[in-house]
Amino acid sequence: MLLALLAILIASAGFISFGSNNEVDYSADVKPILNKKCISCHGGVQAKSGFSLLFREDALAKTESGKPAIVPGDPSASEMIRRITHDDPEERMPYQHEPLSKEEIRILKNWIKQGAKWGDHWAYLPVQKQIVPEAADLEIDAFIRAKLEEQDLKPSAPADKPTILRRVSLDLIGIYPEDHISKKFLQSDGSQQAYQALVDSLLASPRFGERWASVWLDLARYADTKGYESDGHRDIWPYRDWVIRAFNNDMPYDQFLTEQMAGDLLPSPTKDQYIATAFHRNSMTNDEGGTDNEEFRIAAVMDRVNTTWEATMGTTFSCVQCHSHPYDPFRHDEYYKFVAYFNNTRDEDVPGEYPWLRQLETKQEEQLENILAWIREGEKVADAAAVERMLRFYQPAINSTTAECIKNAVIGGNNYALLVRNNAIAKFKSVDLSDAETMTWQFYSNKKGGVLTVRIDSANGPIVVREKVPANEKWQFAEFAVALEAGEMEGWRDGRKTGAGKKLSVHDIFVSYDNPSLPKTFNDGADFAIVFNWIAFTPAFPGKGREGYESNKKLYRDLLTAYVPGTPILLENPANLHRTTNLFERGNRMTPGKEVQPAVPNSLQIKGLENLPPNRLGMAKWMTDKRHPLVSRTIVNRLWEQLFGSGIVETLEDMGTQGIAPTHRELLDHLSWKLMHQYNWSLKSLLREMVMSATYRQQSRFGKDEGDPFNKFYSRGPRTRLSAEQIRDQHLFVSGLIDTTMFGKGVMPWQPDGIWLSPYNGARWEKSSGGDQYRRAIYTYWKRTSPYPSLISFDAAQRVVCNARRIPTNTPLQALVTLNDSAYVDMSRHFARRMQQSGGGTQQQIGTGYQWLTFKPLPAEKAKLMMDLYDKSLRTFRADPQATCEMVGIDDEFNNPGAAALVVVAGAMMNLDEVIMKN
């Protein structure tokens, strides 16, 4: 053991054992010293005495003393060396800390002597094609074997058929395959071909997308609620379904990212491409009274930036929010240049979470298509587009919360909606009226006799809308004609008003409300006449006079007013609502600095991409360029971690200089290269290569010696705990309860009372009935502040912010879940019943159950343990009919001591280590 320990020590200290003539490697040798000893005072956060070591140009520049601290080629003239070797503790650096070791000083001296060259961190260099070592048949194995040989380690024998069947099934589809697939493999010769067939059928299974979506949804911070204090409901599940379909269809990863980042900016986006952009509408929305919508809009935008970097580029970019990155080559302003990509989406942290893609039903979709077809026959394409935009998105709506209240009006609760009283005036800035013929607005008013007037440019300016406000007790939509000097009072009108015939452009508008039947003075806080939701100015419904106008107009209005839920999506602001983006000093939005334009960080610029559009689509093109160093490596590392238990770079969230160095950098690059250049970003192809490797198929028994204690060199197969979702799904499967219905709204399986206790939220957990309570875990309704307890116990992510890695744990509370949670008790009852119905004597039934769980025959010793438990339970239940009935759970033909005893055994079997773990 001592020898092995020494070997590891030497290996980990290996980098310092080069001679002084060797070229110093900045990334491997110098950067770790700077990061550890220098950079907290002389880096991106602070540059004490004007000296920063983050970028070469800064490090060689003059410091506050007037001379540079590093003189390339001349260590003795370099203040830095003088200071780290100084005798006076007041002068010696690091100040008030342990001095650098002799070895470290030697490295830094040599480095400066050799010219103080800055090297790029490996992860920021483009992925290169690798030479595959000749150590094994399959490429992955070749890389792994080469390292094993270096370490004088040996690979383990292949796992047996049942073990690899269970492992690869849980890994690829998160659950067991249909019986005929398992049987086929178990009865096969276990050859490469038979295994390949198994893998291919798993990759083709619709369960595949459900398993991998749960990984992606942690990154996407997907949840069914908005988050923050009151944590209300959100209809964003179509995005979850989009992710499942994308994985099932093996959507190329570059397209997968592009559609999520910028689906709305693609040419003629499909509905699915809009839904994909909900990736970034999974950021939180704050409905809490008293919060500033703009503050939380900005928080959401920053979350989108941070998530984009962490999820797709394995970079802790959020550090750069307040200052230059402490360790990695990103400057403070580069954060805000990246913010600028995301800063012009239409969403504004309003409680309605607009803009939406309305979830029209099939019939409504047909009606919409019919209307559009009718318009396209006789009118301009743009007319059809405007109608579609209104019906699908309620755009170009102006949220009433952006109004400025001039008189007798208030934004309710500071962020909820515009409320107006009699004789109110509210102002909306820069409204585009250039094609405005109709004002469509959604509002609530139960006061009869009111008149709404819209003026432009000032509170006494020319009138463009003047109409009676319809009153009833419901939220409603109205369409008012827009025309300059729309003077006279009319009721409902369609089409254009001739008016003065002048063309309008972008104007401030002043909306006033007057109602002679209401009092002119009010009690504080009461007497609101209208609650506004939004207002939109559009061309009139086209085609007046043509045959079919009336019927299509009516259909349009029906669709407009139909209540359908909407999924929040990204849409870009029109030009008149363009926001400028400023750097925030120290990350504080109250202290904006210089204005910035969209751009990617300098250190990651790619040649030839300078002319990409400066928007999210251009950004997505940059991310998915094959020369981007981080995107392919990050996804390869993530998939590897899912299969092998830890990433090649263990810190999935950080590939930067502070991340843990890769164990097999060449392999990571090889697979990244292949993913892009050979597999054309097909994740299924990459997964197939990984699971086909002998490395993956090894048995997972720990060796008797500790040569590879943490399996860093993959000298054995992965042995990891099932994820929260896999435990639930597996138990549902073996109990026969699983309902494999796919897609749709979140379901609510059994959970104890009193779990939901968010402040200011009356929502209730209403247990689903029928098959819905037995759906796969991915469909469980996810409330951010109170996630489903049994999933959280097993380390599911909370989904508040992007979560790159779940840390598996082992606690007594997990045992209590699988032993006592009513949902699991229910499963064990059904498992027992299935066993009983499978025939044979009790021992055989138990053996069958074990086989369902593990695909293996029950070993004799364990069989004896289970039979003893059965016998003891049987004796207990024979003496206690009440307990028998409670354990069986229902008074039917199974209400007998034998069935109850089998429930106890079923529960025990579902808690076995080999059931909770992947062997």
Added chain:
Amino acid sequence: MTHKHDHAQRLLKEAEAAELRNHTRRHFLKESAMGLGSLAIGSLLGAWGCGNAASKTNPLSQVAFDPAHPLLPKSPPFLGKARSVIYLHMAGAPSQLELFDFKPELAKMDGQDCPPSLLAGKQFAFIRGVPKMLGPQAKFAQHGESRAWISEHLPHFSTVADEVSFLKAVTTDQFNHAPAQLLMHTGSPRLGRPSMGSWVTYGLGTENQNLPGFVVLTSGGSFPDAGKSVWGSGFLPSVYQGVQCRSEGDPVLFINDPAGMNRDLRKASIDAINAANLQEYNEYNDPEILSRISQYEMAYRMQISAPEVMNINNEPDYIHEMYGTQPGKSCFANNALLARKLVEKGVRYVQLFDWGWDAHGDNAGNALNLGIINKYRSVDKAMTALLLDLKQRGLLEETLVVWGGEFGRTPMMENRNGAQNPFKGRDHHTEAFTIWMAGGGIKKGYTHGETDEIGYSAVSGKVEAYDIQATILHQLGFNHEEFTYPFQGRPFRLTDVGGKVISQVVS
């Protein structure tokens, strides 16, 4: 013999016992016929290290805890005065100006416009434009030999003024609830760091293996704004996360056996599971399996201990009267009594959150002169009883009790959106608030720190969350700068890069 002496003896014994177990276990592992490899020994070597002991030269110390017995009591690096902690957090942030920080000058300014000097360059959660000043909404008097100023809202607590140290000049840099709560309890306003209770149970383990080492009790109808992250274990193993115990429903989720299963059967089924898992271990040699075995054993014991300790019905009437409990309900008084029971049973860290202190005055329920008065009443008697009850059991000296919120409240009256709020309220304030500490080696009847004459900012004895955390760790026997955990390539500590023990309040 004095309590102090008892306490020191007890700690020494505890340390000896822990070392003995350590030794025995190492011995057992080496000699065991089970053939456990040296792997687990490696993880054990790491397990006893806190801070520097988690040696950088031993690669095996990456497993910095004994997976089979992660909560065994461990001895701190030096002899701390406190053995356990009860932290009473008033979520929403109570007003220092109505409870402890008496400001007669502020009364004189009541109703006047706030001077511009107090507003320039400042950001508030709700105050916009120029708010009015708001005088103290309480009468104050001095109490005890220490002559501590305490308001009329805390008549019970006034009687124990001589037991506590007040920190009058606490500051923070977070003015929204969730981040400020996270900073106070995890040392970072962002999600993802371990909470103080997790650090403490990681470092000290816990004395009662049949109960969680870190228990969380909530009252006030909601969880704290930061949600469950505020008792999360962050990057520490999740066995160290706070376990929420409830006074309604199952005291701990899923603690009760299913209907029809008696204790004998549960015991038999866990024995069968563990025996089968031991066979699995013999085949796979994965130390994780041993850990699973011990977790199942602990789950079984916890099923008995947790409902027992969570049942307050067996307490005598005078105790109920003392705390003002409401058996069967979820309330602060019940939780305060439970906190005493839990530390008495050896739980290391008990965290109470009482929600509903956010005194904005935008409705009657959170108005300083209306709803919030009920909050004062709901905690005054119980927190006083907690101190007295701990004292009469000889537990106060070794139990550190901390009371406070996540920030303070403005001397200005809140003017949401620049308009007067309908009720009297104060906005969130980062520059001054009061926290008190008692027991566990904290000075009695002492006040540290002072604010200016209107209670706006600290003028002396300014402290921040990191200092309070450093002090709590110090009382438990840790140097906060050396108590670290390696993560993402660097050692992390609760106090991040800050923190100074507030030696003035240490007795």
